[in-house]
Amino acid sequence: MSRLQSRFEQLKKDNKTALISYITAGDPEPWVTVPMLHALVEAGADVLELGVPFSDPMADGPVIQKACERALKNKTNIHTVLEMVASFREKDTTTPIVLMGYANPIESMGYQNFAEQAQPAGVDGVLTVDLPPEESDNFLPILKAHNIDTIYLVAPTTTDERMAMIAQHASGFIYYVSIKGVTGSAEIDVSAVAEKLAILRDKTDLPIGVGFGIRDGASAAKVSEIADAVVVGSTLVRCIEENTDNAEVLPELVSELLFDMKRAITARDEQK
């Protein structure tokens, strides 16, 4: 059983909603990424999404674009990101890590080479924004052979038929993008999301995470009523952006932010 699968099964047994945090690797400085990941776990992150910086992040809003620019400026790349994961695994062997990013850095490594290095480093899943199931034929079997889950996005524009197709390709969990837009761009409309999730649940037994537009404890708690996992990204990255000159305090700052959301979600879980 994969780390993602066992983590979600345990949460389900405990009647808890997962909290997934996103930060961009190497932002603002490479050394602080692993300490931040540990701090996020301590504050209640159940799954870690780690962004692989890319020069042309087409699906991201300005906050994560700038995070990518800072990380690239500090020489972060797909190879150093895998090193960060390996370093994180020295102290934490249970929290799942999903790499989130764009196809080209992985293409440039080669699918086989990537999987051969990602698996021993301790990567559990891969979410490649611009690699839809249609273009995954050569990648999926390789990831599967290395026990790496493939997380796909479902969007408000995704038709019912496509949802079923995506569900067949996906493993680990499915990531529902709550808004039409880039990361960090708008507020979530929970009732519209609920309608879509109802359809999606008909097509899959996989856990469903919801992200984009979750900014605080209140919106996190609302989403936790309908989703198996709540994904928080731009809010954490904005905090990093505001404190780039104080990297040493960042693990504490981002974990405080995340802890607020964790508390709100836990309170809501207990009312269920």
Place this chain on the structure above:
Amino acid sequence: MSETTHNTAMPDERGHFGQHGGRFVGETLMEAIYALETAYKQYKNDPEFQAELDKDLADFVGRPSPLYLAENWTKQLAGAQIYLKREDLNHTGAHKVNNTIGQILLAKRMGKKRIIAETGAGQHGVATATVAARLGLECVVYMGAVDVERQAQNVYRMKLLGATVIPVESGSRTLKDALNEALRDWVTNVDNTFYIIGTVAGPHPYPEMVRDFQTIIGREARQQILTATGKLPDALIACIGGGSNAIGLFHPFIGDGGVAMYGVEGGGHGIESGEHAAPLCAGTPGVLHGNRTYLMQDENGEIIETHSISAGLDYPGVGPEHAWLKDIGRANYVSVTDDEALAAFHELTRGEGIIPALESSHALAYAKKLAPTMTADQSIIVNLSGRGDKDIHTVAAIAGIEF
């Protein structure tokens, strides 16, 4: 694969040209590109759509564009006969309008009220703003902040036409970043917005659709050269940024094995300097902006900044069909430097009384190299893809002249 199958066989039904092309976009846009594909398939063989397109191309764009024998240049270079396909004479001054006029007819039929576009040199932006103004549709054009500065005249033309021009400050602040920002806009406004991509790149069906609209160049040129010389040309030359004017000229000749094809990339300060915009000459395959193709990238798969004197060539990728034509060896891809292009710009201006765009000057510069190696009974068609009025500030600045 037989030569004749080249014309119709590519792309396959998934939008692949060999290993290149495809649909590499985020999930939010997948339905939008399928809807576009369905609409395009429906209308491309619809007689009513074609009749409207043909009428607009004739009466609004001014087609057919002439095929002009550049006698002075031919004499000076003392080799092959040099014919110029005069896309510079189109309304709005470049080949770009052949495509925008087709896409906006599709947008109209799909009921989209809002048009977005990216632009480098500004020619595609102007061509988009023009057709949007004519149909009374809202138009937003994304343009890299560097390009806004070096193509100020085109920015003003777009504004006169009623378009909103948004300078893009992210990344290298050129064409690739304008494309990123246009894609972000499309994700956000996908329900009411039609994205008119200006070149033969992007996710399927754009490379195929834009090519089909641009092949009017090659179809006309084929007839015109047969009328003029009684035979097919020996060589075709066109500049390549994303590659739309080049594929427009090349495509109707792909099955004609005797016709050599030369795509000329922006060599910038020279390939060896690393400061250029020549992914076909010096790049490696990767995924960017919705398709797999040759890219300028570093060893970690990050896109690197390009340089060309010409804003329209300053792009780190290239249309996937060119990538495929390179792989199968059907077309040759070469580069010329900024200095060589600039010299050709001046020579055509003085020698033939035609001021060419700096983009097209790259094709002209390669014609200068190729023509003398050929004989007087041979002919070359050079795609004069645009006029150079927009570039006079750049050229003047190099000469130390300020207006």
